[in-house]
Amino acid sequence: MNWLKRLFARRRLYGDLSEEIRAHLDERAEELVSGGMPREEAAAAARREFGNVGLIEEDSRTVWRWPSVENFIRDIRYALRMLIKNPGFTAVAVTALALGIGVNTGIYTIVNGALSWDMGLDNRDRIIWVTATNAAHSEDWETSYPDFRDFRSQTKSLAGLGAYTFAPVNLSDSTGLPERYYSVQMSANGFAVVGQKPLLGRDFVAADEQPGAPAVLIIAYHVWRDRYASDPAIIGKSVRVDEIPRVVIGVMPPDRRFPEETDLWTPLMPDAALEKRDNRGLALFGRLRDGIGLATARAEFTALSGNLAAQYPNTNKDVTTEVRPIEQITGLYFMKPLILAIFGAVGFVLLIACADVANMLLARATERSREISIRVAIGAGRIPIIRQLLVESVVLSVTGGLLGCLVAVGGLRWFDSGMGTMEKPTWLHLSLDRSALLYLAAISVGVGILFGLAPALQLAKADANAALKEGGGHGVVGNKLGLRLSRVLVGIQMALCVVLLVGAGLMIHGAVNMYSTPIGVNTKNVLTMRINLPEAKYPTPQSWIAFHESLNKRLAALPGVELASIASNMPLGGWIPFSLEFDGRSNDAAQLPEVGCLVVGNNYFQTMQVEPRRGRLFADADGVAGPPVVVVNESFAAKYWPGEEPLGKRIRVRDENLPGAWLTVVGVVPDVLQNFRQTLELDPLIYVPFAEKPQRQTFLVARTGVPPASLSDPFRREVQRMDDNLAVYEVRTLENRIAESRLGVSLFGALYSVFAGVATLLAAVGLYAVIAHSVNQRRREIGLRMALGATRRDIMRLVLAQGIKPLVPGLAVGLLLALGVKRALPAAIVGVSSGDPMTFIAAIFVLLSAALLGCVVPARRAMRVDPMIALRCE
Amino acid sequence: MNKNEQRDLFPGALEMMVLRTLKRQPLHGYALVQHIKRNSDDLLQIEEGSLYPALQRLLKEGLVKAKWGTSSTNRRVRIYELTPAGAKHLEREVSRFERMLEGITRVLSPSES
Numbered sequence: 001m002n003w004l005k006r007l008f009a010r011r012r013l014y015g016d017l018s019e020e021i022r023a024h025l026d027e028r029a030e031e032l033v034s035g036g037m038p039r040e041e042a043a044a045a046a047r048r049e050f051g052n053v054g055l056i057e058e059d060s061r062t063v064w065r066w067p068s069v070e071n072f073i074r075d076i077r078y079a080l081r082m083l084i085k086n087p088g089f090t091a092v093a094v095t096a097l098a099l100g101i102g103v104n105t106g107i108y109t110i111v112n113g114a115l116s117w118d119m120g121l122d123n124r125d126r127i128i129w130v131t132a133t134n135a136a137h138s139e140d141w142e143t144s145y146p147d148f149r150d151f152r153s154q155t156k157s158l159a160g161l162g163a164y165t166f167a168p169v170n171l172s173d174s175t176g177l178p179e180r181y182y183s184v185q186m187s188a189n190g191f192a193v194v195g196q197k198p199l200l201g202r203d204f205v206a207a208d209e210q211p212g213a214p215a216v217l218i219i220a221y222h223v224w225r226d227r228y229a230s231d232p233a234i235i236g237k238s239v240r241v242d243e244i245p246r247v248v249i250g251v252m253p254p255d256r257r258f259p260e261e262t263d264l265w266t267p268l269m270p271d272a273a274l275e276k277r278d279n280r281g282l283a284l285f286g287r288l289r290d291g292i293g294l295a296t297a298r299a300e301f302t303a304l305s306g307n308l309a310a311q312y313p314n315t316n317k318d319v320t321t322e323v324r325p326i327e328q329i330t331g332l333y334f335m336k337p338l339i340l341a342i343f344g345a346v347g348f349v350l351l352i353a354c355a356d357v358a359n360m361l362l363a364r365a366t367e368r369s370r371e372i373s374i375r376v377a378i379g380a381g382r383i384p385i386i387r388q389l390l391v392e393s394v395v396l397s398v399t400g401g402l403l404g405c406l407v408a409v410g411g412l413r414w415f416d417s418g419m420g421t422m423e424k425p426t427w428l429h430l431s432l433d434r435s436a437l438l439y440l441a442a443i444s445v446g447v448g449i450l451f452g453l454a455p456a457l458q459l460a461k462a463d464a465n466a467a468l469k470e471g472g473g474h475g476v477v478g479n480k481l482g483l484r485l486s487r488v489l490v491g492i493q494m495a496l497c498v499v500l501l502v503g504a505g506l507m508i509h510g511a512v513n514m515y516s517t518p519i520g521v522n523t524k525n526v527l528t529m530r531i532n533l534p535e536a537k538y539p540t541p542q543s544w545i546a547f548h549e550s551l552n553k554r555l556a557a558l559p560g561v562e563l564a565s566i567a568s569n570m571p572l573g574g575w576i577p578f579s580l581e582f583d584g585r586s587n588d589a590a591q592l593p594e595v596g597c598l599v600v601g602n603n604y605f606q607t608m609q610v611e612p613r614r615g616r617l618f619a620d621a622d623g624v625a626g627p628p629v630v631v632v633n634e635s636f637a638a639k640y641w642p643g644e645e646p647l648g649k650r651i652r653v654r655d656e657n658l659p660g661a662w663l664t665v666v667g668v669v670p671d672v673l674q675n676f677r678q679t680l681e682l683d684p685l686i687y688v689p690f691a692e693k694p695q696r697q698t699f700l701v702a703r704t705g706v707p708p709a710s711l712s713d714p715f716r717r718e719v720q721r722m723d724d725n726l727a728v729y730e731v732r733t734l735e736n737r738i739a740e741s742r743l744g745v746s747l748f749g750a751l752y753s754v755f756a757g758v759a760t761l762l763a764a765v766g767l768y769a770v771i772a773h774s775v776n777q778r779r780r781e782i783g784l785r786m787a788l789g790a791t792r793r794d795i796m797r798l799v800l801a802q803g804i805k806p807l808v809p810g811l812a813v814g815l816l817l818a819l820g821v822k823r824a825l826p827a828a829i830v831g832v833s834s835g836d837p838m839t840f841i842a843a844i845f846v847l848l849s850a851a852l853l854g855c856v857v858p859a860r861r862a863m864r865v866d867p868m869i870a871l872r873c874e
Numbered sequence: 875m876n877k878n879e880q881r882d883l884f885p886g887a888l889e890m891m892v893l894r895t896l897k898r899q900p901l902h903g904y905a906l907v908q909h910i911k912r913n914s915d916d917l918l919q920i921e922e923g924s925l926y927p928a929l930q931r932l933l934k935e936g937l938v939k940a941k942w943g944t945s946s947t948n949r950r951v952r953i954y955e956l957t958p959a960g961a962k963h964l965e966r967e968v969s970r971f972e973r974m975l976e977g978i979t980r981v982l983s984p985s986e987s
Contacts, residue, residue: 020952021926024904027947028922051923063930 006810010064017060025050042541055379071384075391082392082401089364090396092765097400099354099758101443103409109412109429109436111343116435120256121194123287127326128294130161130284132319143282145274147308147316148187151284154304157297158286160193164185164259164269165281170534170727171264173239175227177716180532180729181263186385188267193287194258198250201235208249209267218242218250218265219265220257240725241266241754243536259285261426277315285326307393315446329474332427338748341416341821345503345755348496350443352759354451355489356766361393361455362489362771372459386460393452394445401444403657408432408440408824420740458482486770492808493763494847497756498814501843503821507749509839514681514742517680519571520672521608526734527708528570529715530603532697547722548690548698550805552601554718560706565601566698568689570734571608572741574676576695577740582640583650583662592654593638596674596685599693601605605631605669607703615667622666622689630663633671636684651686653693663688676741701734730801761851767854771803775862783867792863799846799862803855811844818843880971888920888928889937893964896938902951903929929954937963954981 025046033043047053083090118124130151132143143151143163152161164186172178188204197203198218208216221226228234237373238245246266257263288297305321327333353539372385412430424430432440533544548566555564571576575596581587600606602618610617613634622629632653637646651663671682690698704711712731719728730737777783782795790798818840895901896907907922915922932938937960943953956964 016952017930019925019950020903021923023902023945023949023951024907024922027904027949027951030947051921053923056926059927059928061925063934353909563954593958 003048017439020051020802021053021057023378023848025053025693038184040461048553052379058379071387073389074536075388075758078388078397079392079395085395086364089360090399092769093360093396094400094403096353096356096765097397097410097447098407098764099762100346100398100401101401101440101447102759103411103705104443105404105408105432105436105440105757106411106415107343107346107866108439109408109432110415112428112435113337113427113850114336114339114438119260119327119330120196120258120426121326123195124326126288127194127295128158128286129193129324129326129329129525130286130289131322131324132280132305133317140530142280143267143284143321144280144315145270145282146277147305148278148282148359149270150282150308151263151301151304151321151667155286155297155300156530157289157292159289161192161280161284163284164190165268165283168726169242169264169266170532171227171239171241172243172727173301175239177720178725178727179227179723180530180727181223183264183266184259184262185266185268186291190265190285190624191252193285196258197288200232201248201250203250204265204267209269211269211271212268213267215241215244216249216267217245217246218252219248220252220263220333221254221751223263233851241536243725244534245517255426257426258331258871259326261281264474279314283329285329294323294325308558324718332425334666341503342755345389345500345752349755349759349762350447352433352493352496352762352766354447354494356456356762356769357396358392358451359486359489359766360769361452362458362486363769365459365482365774366454366777367460372607382460386456389456389459390449390452393456394448397448397451398444401440405432405437405440409435415747417749418750419743443804454485455482458485469629483774486773490763490767490770490806492811493766494807494810494851495814495817497763497847498811498843499817499821500752500756500845500857501610502818502840504749504753505843506822506836507745507752507837507841508828509864511746511749514745515681517673520670521571521610521734522703523571523734523738525704525708526608527702527704527711527715527731528734528737529700529712529731530729531700533726535696537723537725538696544694544696545691548601551719551722555700555702555715558711558712558714560704560714562605562703562705563607564700565604566700567601567604568599568695568698569674570699570737571672571674572676572699572738573674573699575674575683578653578655580686581652581659583652589654593640596683597653597693598674598685598687599690599695599698601690602617604687604701607701608672609703610667610669610672611628612667612669615665616666617669618689618732623689627663628663628692629666631667631669631687633669633682633685635671635682636686637668639684653688655693752777763847764854765802767851768857769856771799772858772861774802775799775858778862779865780871782862782865783869783871786865786868787871795862795865796859799856799859800852803859804843807848807851811847815840816843876905886967888924889932890967892925892928892932892954894959896956897964900953900955901956902943902945902953906954907943910914919960932960936960948980951978 025043028049029039029042032045033039037045050056067480130143132147142165145163148161148163155161164184167183167185169181169183170178171181185205188206190211191197191203199221204216204218207213219234224230224234232247234251236247236249238247239265240246250747252265261687268274268282274281286297288294301321301323305316305319309316309319363677375385409432412432416430472493509722533547538544538547552564552566555561558789575598577594578597578651579592580595602622605612605617612631612802615631618629618631623873632646641649646665646668649665651665653660669687672685673680673682675681675683675684700715702708702711702715714729716728719726732740782798786792786795821835891910892906895906895913901909903925904922907920907925910918910920929938929940932954933940936957938954939957940952940954942950945951
């Protein structure tokens, strides 16, 4: 423990040293005195010959230290003292940094989750997606089973090629209520291709996909855990999948849900329908052979699809294939730009916070230049001063980072609760993990150096003589340079702020548009749910009609239910596309318009409280007896029969290339928002009675006289009474359903707005700091001006002009950047036309108001300057 | 500040002279400076203060030791004394220095070349 002893001995050592040096000086002085020099002069001469006493003592002590560590600790202690001495400055700076660092860490957590998600694959880089494109229509297509089989037998660049198709199913068994699951039909080699094995039981084998093979099923880990209580005896048990008994042969490990969010897998069995070369319903995925790159595979598949086109021109003439990284198949891939836009936004917030603190430090630099000059004058080196100033700013930013950690945790909680009951995607992590904490630590230290460097370098230039001569008080160090730097920083803040405000403005504008546009139905007191009648039990359309007829009677009879009906789609939930023929037009088969169609129960409009604009709604007999009828919406009438009477016109739909019966238009209803993508678009739509075009998959809707959610269980019970293997899913009120479909826009809009608000606040504070400081600096000048007759108004104008000046270029640059941002955000912005000057004007208005606020406070202080006092002080 | 820049002729020179001086007799700081100055005929510009960091370095490395005593002017002073390790170090340093000096001299002398 030698070093420990030394540590204790050190204090004595230092005392010895001081005493020794004092003795040296005394001895020298005495010698000079005895040589005839006056005493005072001798003492000074002795010091002169000795050199800088403080510095030499310091150097001598340094010998005994672990220099870097100890200097560092001393710097930190000094920094903490400085921060405590200026509580106002510290509070503002730490708050700004906590906000900036906090939102960054929070969003980083989400971004990192999104970017590092490996889809549950250990070798995601080697897995590819093969997609088909129809060159004639430039549409993305999928692949047919015969094409898949040919590719699989011919490919040399892939070590394996698999295929899957989505097929949501009902699962029922003796353990609980039937449930709807996200299921995938996959070629038996699928898991082998992506290199995964079941946790329990066995993988699919080639025999499982042969015609006549026993029906089998592999389940995902969470289904095993939640539905079967992790019972290993599930292997070998039989369950009903869409009414077909299947034996569970395997359970996948946790987080293995290839391709994405899958609950169940069944083997893909080629039947007569799949064997058609123009039935393109399969997504293909493969693993690159070792040493083979994407480009090689791409070239090979271009050649292979070229061969197929030559061999089967009828079906494959314009079909080409494209090989892409597997991640492009996921929903996340399409969300990435939005997530990155948010990350960019919080990056801006952090930069603005940094500029704020840098500006405050620059302002303080003037005040501290005297302190620094004195330290230089008594022998402090430049590097130690810079180091110490940097330590000060890093201490500041790390304090901000610690608080920012709380901001991040709180923000993520808020986001979590904002998502409500929505199922969270696998990649979304809402708690700070190790990499988020590392990121937090890195940016905390990083921004401290970033915003501290300029002020530190500037201060370290301090000229000892100038500082001491001028008597401090006002600008000593590179004042002009500092001021210019401040202005540039303010300009940058303004530019970043404009970008954020315009982004937030567009999103808010979109959200306001969205919420202020009427949906077209009365959404209050409506309960909705879905059912899907499996083929094994309900083979014919007649059976669907019969089922719904009796279910409808049961539901309508429940106490609290006013009206019950069915529909193929809910408002904001899309439609079924059909090709349409018009009576009395040429109807060229290749050019038929594709129109959205809703198949609805006869009392659907009454249930949703939609009144006809012209003609009538459906009557009980429609679709059952009498001539077939159809109801169209106003957009449809306006688009296809402009200026004509729509009532009595006839149309028919083509389904699978066969024309249906002619339908006579009996009514026109107002537009209802049905589009699920561009949620404010009013599409031309037709409504067909359920009995006319029965559907396997439907929504049940009911208008209730009691709170709709209270009827969820009675509804389920009625369905269960009719068929206890039938899954009822997505049971929720219409209001909740609509809120959920708009959640993305409102959540991201809210996030962006919060960030823009914080940024604006920070920018105003930054401007305030600069102006307040400059007013402080110019007190004398202002006093002089007032003494010479300037009015308070003049002074106000002077200060405001100074504040506004750096805004102009900042605004200009910001607006240009914002135009670019606008282009990057289209998916998130609904219903905002491409030229949206209002948002830009609003953004500028908000920013100028904030900036004005930042200027007015110090300007008022300037107005109150008493010329006498200002001139006299100093 | 800038006076310090010429305190050392080259790194270690001051230490070597201190050790050499202490080899003759133990001395306290002030006497040590006077001795070096006098013996160099004031050819070397030594800032007096620069002696102390050098002494601390030597102390730390155990090449000298110090004890409190009384000076000729009856002051309480710290008297430095060479340790055996210091003596060995001095020997090594001096021979290294002599070799270096010889090398430099040969290069500089105009006669041979």
